[in-house]
Amino acid sequence: MLRKKPRFGNSLTRQTRHWFPLFVGPVLAAFIIGFVWPFIQGIYLSFCKFRLIREAKFIGFGNYVKALEDASFRHAFWFTAAFAIVSLVLINVLAFAAAYVLTQNIKGSSLFRTVFFMPNLIGGIVLGYIWSMIFDGILSRYGTSILMNAKYGFWGLLILVAWQQIGYMMIIYIAGLQSVPDDMLEAARIDGATRAQTLFRVTIPNVMPSITICTFLGLTNGFKLFDQNLALTGGQPIIEQGGSYVKTTEMLALNIFSTFYQSKSTSPGVAQAKAVLFFILVAGLGLLQLNYTRKREVQQ
């Protein structure tokens, strides 16, 4: 993280030291309000039983047990994991293919790039409504709707997210492909390598860093998905499973949200415990990524 620097001998840094309140103070105050304190309080409350925060009573791991026993939470986990993995593969393959074609010097490359990237700027809620109109426009001809079948919800969400994120991943891959040294490709050509051989033996090994970044991004994006999920299906359809109601297309983030704000019977402590589990999962993936990226930097 912070590299060791020579100790500051000059007057400027010695002077700057005393300016902490002005330079760092405002951010630090906001950071404590907006992140540090809510985070610490969130950890604490996940071990408490409460309706109002003032009345929180410490109960140990009870909330975690309840969270893990919750059928809807477990269903959301598997739905999310399946979605994250399928979307990861689909988006990365298509994004790489698009980037590969766009770096072949074909006519209209920059126009194609502009178009593919555009959906990435539209917010998740708006995307959800655009696609729910499109899917229902198709499905209503067969007398059904995206809200009727969990399969439609899954694949619908996948198409939506692919449409949104392919352009983004494509940009990262284009940067990677452009950094492949030309003389290497030239050498492969002179040696008589076919196009496929060049792609798999020269190009792909050289863009491994981009592939790593995009893999982790795809995975964490998949796990954290919320707006699109809420706006497209909102978790519908709902089925009964072992005496409790399960929203079949609900992902983890939405499940936590509904436990907090829509469930009358569950204490917010259980929702907070779910949130902590979710945090551990996502942070684990994120730290793995940082670690990986840093290792790569050392090698270069």
Added chain:
Amino acid sequence: MKKAETLTSERRRKTILSVVMSIICIIYVLPVVAVVINSFKVNTYVKTNTFDLPTGEMFAGWSNFVKGMTFGNYPFYKSVLYSVFITVVSTFLILLFTSMAAWYIARVNSKISKAIYFLCVFSMVVPFQMVMFTLSKTADRLHLNTPWTIPIVYLGFGAGLAIFMFVGFVKSIPLEIEEAAAIDGCGPLRTYFLVVLPMLKPTLISVGILELMWVWNDYLLPYLVLDINEYRTIPIHIQYLKGSYGSVDLGATMALILLSIIPVVVFYLLCQKHIIKGVAAGAVKG
């Protein structure tokens, strides 16, 4: 002879690729075209004739837009104003204060600098759901629940990524320039604003665009923090079209969606280069 042959086949291959990509591009913009078409269509036909052009009795003129503006007892222009205000002020606060803090952290090598930097990196891997409940309660108690004060919440929650990116850039600036300024009699404040800040411009643009897109499209944070009956941003407004009881007016919804993506698309076409660079630079955030 053989070389000429491979050249023509190469040219043919590129033409075919170009044509294929053009077709995919047309398919790619179809969802947006569908929004445009349906925003001019009478509501009852949106579901049954989603992919038909709004002709004859299906054509609604501007009535969807007029209806959408006052839909759900909440005027749309108010949502637009709140969205613009919150986005602009939050982005400005984040750029100003996090770049200042990042300069201090990068240049003053103390334990507290390191601790803050570590916390920032850590905050980048924490999903919003982890803090949303406690954050909205804290914001309520501190009266940060209005559009005028919510930028402080955005500054706090968005600080991590911004500081991370700024620190990375400041470290690549040679210290000598600032030392020269100090020798010329500049204090830290003048050194920062007259010497460092102008050099930060590329990163300011990258971070600015990332924060702009984030705050503009953000749904959950304002939904939880603001008093929804009084203050709505555009994403909240659109979500509430469906949430409000009664049947959804799809035509009006599409009209509002069209209105809300036009500024984004225009902004994108105007500063495409910066946007793509900025978003790619944020890829580290994960």
